[in-house]
Amino acid sequence: MPLLTLIIAIPAVLGLVACLLLPQRLVKYGALAIVLLDLALVIFAAGRFDWSGDYQREVAAFEHTVPSHFQMREYVPWIEPFRISWTVGVDHLSMLMILLTAAIGVFAVLCSWSSIKKREKEFYFFLLVLQTGIMGTFLAIDMFLFYIFWELMLIPLYFLIGIWGSKNRIFATMKFVLYTLAGSVLMLVALIWMYYTNGYYENGVFQQVKTYSFEVMAHTQGEAGPLGSFRGAIWPFLALFVAFAVKIPLFPLHTWLPDAHTEAPTAGSVILAGVLLKTGGYGIIRFCLPLFPDVAFALAPVCTWLAIIAIIYGAMTAIVQTDVKRLVAYSSVSHMGFVVLGIFSFNAQAMSGAILTMINHGISTSGLFLAVGMLYERTHTREMSNFGGLSRNLPIFAALTMVMVLSSAGLPGLNGFIGEFNVLLGSMSNVPIMIQAHENPAGFAAAMGMVEYTWFIAALAATGVILGAVYLLIMYQRTFFGKLDEARNGSLRDLVPREWGQLAVLSVAAVWIGLFPRPVLNAIQPATERALQSVAIGTPLAQWDEESVTTVDVQVEWADASGVSKKP
């Protein structure tokens, strides 16, 4: 059974069928059934998945046969002259991501239940197509297929915001589309560039290996080929990185996010924050690190700084927002900064923390957007000044939102803390920065303000944690505490079971991961190892003092030698 293809195709195909056959008022039930079916399939796939991390098979991709760790792989040649194929597969990273996607998909349908009243058919159709696009993005192994799904995500979201959004929606969609298209065009150029320059030298003769297959490329890209050299790799790396950075979104490419979030309908915001942003982080871990380890390594200080700026900048900007939704949007910028910081620290803790933070952010920020959506549905406003004292009439709502707020603020005992803790702990032994500062203390790294003690990177990032408490508590206080000033807010009704059910599930997830993070971290572990193995830095530097300098040197050699062992 082509399980993964089913997971990808079911939302869009059945969505189309449901919209054609079902009457308007039944469409949402159809949509719910479809996302639940998709969730069931994903869970079934997770059950069949080999979680041990030892899985390895020889697989075929056109004329090449390479080892691959992707499970449940499906390979169908498609456009043979250009070696484009329908190749999908799943590993630990993508498994976690599709679990998140399928779960958030259910929330996206449930939160639209009563808030979407016009053109329900089209709405649910686009929502389901969006889910197909995201699933495909996470599951595609063929990079051209990845690109297609990447673009496919854009179109339904464009309509979701453009049609069902609030007042300023046209402007927001335009900005969003321009931004992300700019990124995807770069990605396309990079993919084509890589297709033609991939290969290796044998006895001085360049052997071209034209391929879009990630597996083949990861395997053939050696030190001798153009893509293996720093100069050959930096442009494709940058192009891909920018495309992913727009989606994450990384400072300074984040400015589409607040507008898109603010104008999007609740379901759009939930999917955007919960899943779509993760495609950026996923892309970096999946493609940028394994294919261009040296460049990633060399540019790590820059990325680290951008991440730190994003963490603090996003939080500071969130403090002055008066629109609740915008505030949550800026908090996303801050949180996703932790993801980038974790990825570019190149050690196991930080990488685990980054992946876990992606999941956590999916839980807590989706929860916050759900809450804001419920509030908006009741009051038709998002300005904090219009709220206040709501906890008197809406105690259940207030309590569940509190859990989401605290989870987002990184309170120990909830999920956010575990992720941020791992990122911060790992970023303290930020391997690239240490090595670069060590190799060339007066040069590049030093010019970036790096010293051997990387603890202040963690210190800077940790200020984001304080500021997180500040803006989230300000928001919560202005909304739920204080006197009930607005007379019309006095008659608001508390949540119905469908609504509190959503928040309760997310709260349970937040508490569960916060108290018992072991299963999740164990599932993440192989993904982390694989990501770091590909950059040939498997073990983190446990210590950084005079004695460990030698250890660092060894690791540098290891990093340089990464390509040699990978020759086909």
Place this chain on the structure above:
Amino acid sequence: MSPTLLVLLTIFAPFVAFGISLVFLMRRPVLAQGVALAGGAVSVLAALLLLAGGPAEPVRHLWFASGNFQLQFGFVFDGLSLAFGAVVAVIAFCIQVYSIGYMHHDPGRTRYFAMLGLFGWSMLGFVYSVDLLQAFIFWELVGLASFFLIGFWYEKPEAIAAAKKAFIMTRVGDVGLFIGVLMILNLTGISDIPALLDAETGLLAHVSGGTLALIMMLLFMGIAGKSAQFPLHTWLPDAMEGPTPVSALLHSATMVAAGVFLFARLHPLFLASEVVVVTVLAVALFTAILSSTIALVERDIKRVLAYSSIGQLGFMLAALAAGSLFAGVLHLILHAVFKALLFLCAGSYIHRFETNDMEEIGRLGARRMRWTTAGLLAGGGALAGIPPLAGFFSKEEVLAAISYAGYTAFWLVALLAAFLTAYYTFRMIFLVTLPARMEQGAKDAAGDSPWVMLVPMAVLTAGAVLGGLMMGPLGGLLGLEVPSHSLISMLPALGAVAVGVGLAWWDFGRARAPRRGFVEALGPLHTLFVNKWYVDDFYRATFGRAVHAVSRLLQKTEEKGLDGGFDNAAISTSRLGGLIARLQNGWVQSYIASVILIVALAGFYLGIR
């Protein structure tokens, strides 16, 4: 029963009560009270049994592993934990009982008692933690619980502001603590507290010198935040906005005590760095002076007590930094008892007279509430250090520790603080019990608080009077010798206290007293004290404003700079918007056409760039 089972009962009984009340008993406050009391009682019983069982080996359980790093979760059963855990459980239970009377009219009682459970759970969890990171988690939960309780009356703007201030200000310190913990993990890979304290393989074997000082200073930052030491002390007086029993809990055995307890827990590590020791002594004693001078001029009874807490916490930290674990822990425990008592007495007055102003409380006939007043005298006497009340012994130990360690200058400062403490405590006592005149009819209105409030106060009064007797057992538990002092060495401290009490009598107590403190003659100093040394104003003018200014600046940059270019592009493309709006007619064909158009336009836009 095994220690593990007992400790689980101790810690989780309040938590279970919290969960049950919050989920099931939202509309049944009486039942919620019962559940809370039952949880508290179980906790007390288990903690006392644990104490009776004596020290045992720690237990540990793997919590999670990431990378090559493992985190454990477990409990430690040394004298420090057992003694302080029992104190926390007992005081929390007393305060729960008292709250039945104090809060009987409040509609939100369920939430109140649930939060008390949360508070008890997190503090007890912290006290018994075996792992530094586990301790940090409970530490933060203590902060969260106090956030909820300080802001319990959430419709009162001051209460919310105070709750937020407490949470954020302690979080500033906590970031320091967190980075310190991260550095320890990073440098040693150990987070187990007993392992860290091990002289051969612990933290001291891995780091020394500047790095050690840096780490310990970062940890102290967190302690200063939690235990309200300068410059992070200003949240504590504001926290008075919460219900008075909450203040009693916050100021005695939980929240502020957590900081001192952490210091005691990691005592050898702090002592290993001379720089840290001197800094802590300086900060703690400066804080003691600062808070005592403010207390001299406060009129609000709760605020006087709040400032006295800040000062006494300074005493504890100074004693610990001077090297005496025994003195610090003794003062921590005895202070917890008599400060809880003082707050409950204050609450008893406030409950009856509905004012916080000491003169007014006195005028309205506080003296007639005999039982409460007896408690106030016992607690106040203990706070001032009158022999043979509890505070006398612990303060004596603190002063002796500082003097014994050879810090003569610090010792003199501590004596000054002891003098000020005695003065403002008795100022409070005289203002409340010996008013210049009493309201007409005050006599008729007399009558004391209900017995649910009086019984816990009586228990604590017994503790405040007889606390000195526990010196021996505590020394045994901690495995330390109880130091003995000659009468001569006690004279300076006794003298300072006597002068303080005498001066207070001269200013407020005697028949023709001016009823004005001597500080009012000090001009500019008086202004400084009344304005709380301008610390809050300074924060508002600098950090408060700076954060907002920077945030607004960034927002501007965001709108004009970063975003501007793209916005212009988007707006010009939005000329197309009218067209698109017309295209949104529900026809899939025209949607697709518009997509193609946009893609082409965007491609063109990017192409010409």
